[in-house]
Amino acid sequence: MPKHKVSRKGTSVDMTAMCDVAFLLLSFFILTTKFKPSEVLTVVTPNSVSTKVAPENDVALITIDKDGKVYLSISDKNVSEKREIIDIVATSKNLTLSPAQKSAFARAGYYVGVPFSKLPALLGTPAESIKNIKMEGIPVTDTLNNELQIWMGAVKSAFEGKKLEILVKGDNASKYPSFQGVINAFKKNDLMKFQMITNPEAVPMGSELSKRPRTATPQ
Amino acid sequence: MAEMDTSGGGGHKKGPGVKKAKKLSTRVDLTPMVDLGFLLITFFIFTTTMSQPTGMRLFLPKDTEKPEEQNKIKESAVLTLLLGGNNVVYYYEGTLLPDASNFKTTTFKEVREVIINKKKSTDPKDFMVVIKPYKESTYQNVVDMLDEMTIDDIKRYAMVDIAEVEGMLIDRTAGVPAAAAPATTK
Numbered sequence: 514m515p516k517h518k519v520s521r522k523g524t525s526v527d528m529t530a531m532c533d534v535a536f537l538l539l540s541f542f543i544l545t546t547k548f549k550p551s552e553v554l555t556v557v558t559p560n561s562v563s564t565k566v567a568p569e570n571d572v573a574l575i576t577i578d579k580d581g582k583v584y585l586s587i588s589d590k591n592v593s594e595k596r597e598i599i600d601i602v603a604t605s606k607n608l609t610l611s612p613a614q615k616s617a618f619a620r621a622g623y624y625v626g627v628p629f630s631k632l633p634a635l636l637g638t639p640a641e642s643i644k645n646i647k648m649e650g651i652p653v654t655d656t657l658n659n660e661l662q663i664w665m666g667a668v669k670s671a672f673e674g675k676k677l678e679i680l681v682k683g684d685n686a687s688k689y690p691s692f693q694g695v696i697n698a699f700k701k702n703d704l705m706k707f708q709m710i711t712n713p714e715a716v717p718m719g720s721e722l723s724k725r726p727r728t729a730t731p732q
Numbered sequence: 733m734a735e736m737d738t739s740g741g742g743g744h745k746k747g748p749g750v751k752k753a754k755k756l757s758t759r760v761d762l763t764p765m766v767d768l769g770f771l772l773i774t775f776f777i778f779t780t781t782m783s784q785p786t787g788m789r790l791f792l793p794k795d796t797e798k799p800e801e802q803n804k805i806k807e808s809a810v811l812t813l814l815l816g817g818n819n820v821v822y823y824y825e826g827t828l829l830p831d832a833s834n835f836k837t838t839t840f841k842e843v844r845e846v847i848i849n850k851k852k853s854t855d856p857k858d859f860m861v862v863i864k865p866y867k868e869s870t871y872q873n874v875v876d877m878l879d880e881m882t883i884d885d886i887k888r889y890a891m892v893d894i895a896e897v898e899g900m901l902i903d904r905t906a907g908v909p910a911a912a913a914p915a916t917t918k
Contacts, residue, residue, distance in 0.1 A: 528762030535769030542776030558785065559875040562882055567787035577871060680787065685872035689815070689865040692874060693893070700792055708787035709875055720844070721885035 554578055554624070556684045560714035562722065567710050568678045573668045575661070576624070577683040581691035582650025585664050586624035595619040597671035598664075605663060608633055626650050629660055653694025661698035669702050679707035790878065793890060809858035811850045813843065814894065815877060816902045817868025825850060832901055840876055847884050861889040866902050 554576055572588040587595050599618040603610045606629045614636035617623065626648035627635050638646060653661045668677070679699065683692055699707060716723045807826045814822040821843045824834045838846055851859055861881060865874050874891075881889045 525759075525761070528766050532762045532766045532769060535766050535773060539769055539773050539776065542773060542780055546776050546780040559872040559879075561786065561788045561875060561879040563786045563788040563879075565787050565789070567785045678787075683871035683875070685870060687871040688867065689869045689871065689874060690867050692871050693865070696792065696891075700795060703794075705792045705794065706789070707792075708789050709878075710785045711788050711875060711879075713786045714879075717844075717883060720883045721848070722883045 554584060556682055557686070558682060558710050558712055559685050561709075561711035562714055562716045563711060564713065565708075567680060567708060571672070571676045572678045572680055573665075573672075574624075574680045574682060575695055576626075577681070577687045577691050577695065578650075579684040579686040580650075581654075581687045582626060582648065583653050583661060583691055583695060584624045584626035584648065585651060585661065585668075586622070587668070589621040591672075592619050594668075594671040594675075595623075598667045601667035601670060602629075602632075602663065605667070606632075610636060613637075625664075628652050629663075650691075653698060654690050656694075656697065659694055659698050659701070661695060662701045665698050665702045665704060669704060679704055680710055681707055682710040788875065788878065805860045806858045809854045810860050810862055811847065812862045812864060813847075813877060814898055814902060815863065815865040815869035815873045816906055817866065818906070819873060820906065821877075822898075822902055822905065828898065828901075835901055835905070837905060840873070840880075843877075844880060844884060847880065847886070851884065851886070856887075859886070859888065861886050863889060863891045864894040864898065865891070866894050866899055868902075868906075 556576055556578060570588050570590050574586045574588070576584040576586070578584070587598065596615060596619050599610065599615050602608070603615070608629065610633060614633060617636045617638075617640075618625070620640065625632070625635065628649070628651065631649075635643075635646065635648070651661050651664065653659050681692070681695060699705070810826060812824050812828075816822055819840055821838050821840060823836055823838060823843070823846060826834070828835065847861065863874075863877050863881075865877075878889075878891075
């Protein structure tokens with residue numbers, strides 16, 4: 514009798530293939546992941562069908578938070594422009610700022626959200642405790658005293674002859690008047706072109722845009 | 733598979749005195765490794781941000797006082813959208829009648845129909861949409877409406893400051909008590 518010994522199969526499954534897949538996916542996610550920079554300002558941006566990725570360099574970013582407070586920040590790489598901006602602002606508003614205060618503005622990830630009267634105090638605050646400060650926002654809603662207008666004027670002259678992208682990052686819940694104030698500040702400085710940061714969204718089915726070829730979309 | 737053939741060739745028994753060397757399996761239990769792998773995958777899936785924020789371009793028109801520089805538009809070809817609070821959209825075609833009989837209410841979901849209907853019934857050369865956000869409207873409303881212009885392929889649209897009459901009309905329609913009371917006594 515050749516077959517009286519039943520070959521006993523082990524219950525363990527070969528895990529090698531599964532392990533391969535797991536680590537392949539793992540390496541993919543490790544490489545593609547980009548950690549969100551820890552934001553002090555939490556802003557929930559609206560959705561739009563726009564497909565253009567927002568720029569990251571040469572950017573003047575105006576943030577509107579959910580209470581309609583307005584903040585200004587300049588992209589980290591433009592350190593020389595930042596110094597120029599704070600110089601211009603200091604001279605036009607007659608603020609006496611020490612070199613240390615000026616370089617505080619040029620620090621990475623720095624944003625301003627206070628009226629000019631409180632600017633020296635803000636710039637004097639050390640980096641560690643800046644998160645605890647309750648900023649009241651740059652005043653924009655008053656048409657006669659739109660301080661963002663002065664800021665944008667400084668930004669414009671600092672970026673003179675260079676590429677400048679103006680971004681507006683508004684919170685869904687912020688009311689229109691602050692956005693209107695921001696737009697007015699742009700208009701007064703002849704900055705007619707800006708972008709609004711949004712989350713991508715699919716084009717609704719059957720709409721006019723979806724009927725057109727995607728390449729013909731003017732941006 | 734990383735496994736050696738240990739079954740032996742022909743199955744010849746070595747003599748009765750020779751002890752068979754114990755066959756050690758070269759297999760390693762991979763289960764903990766796979767567990768760890770998937771745990772890390774889950775972590776990276778949750779922390780990753782695949783979709784980058786996009787930028788929506790907007791060009792502002794230049795404010796001009798000179799009448800010859802201003803764009804002239806046909807009254808009948810204009811659709812005015814007023815963005816009120818609580819995600820309500822008010823609209824009227826052409827100019828607002830003194831008795832406000834053409835002042836209608838809609839929502840953000842249904843406004844597309846209104847725009848498309850108006851677009852079909854007017855000459856595309858003249859068609860223009862005017863967006864007037866009221867102070868109650870949110871930033872999201874404004875961006876949604878500008879996005880709607882892109883979706884509906886509207887070539888000409890403008891954002892204009894709201895007129896006082898229109899603001900009052902919105903207040904009255906929205907049923908703000910303070911504004912409604914003097915309106916009825918008029």
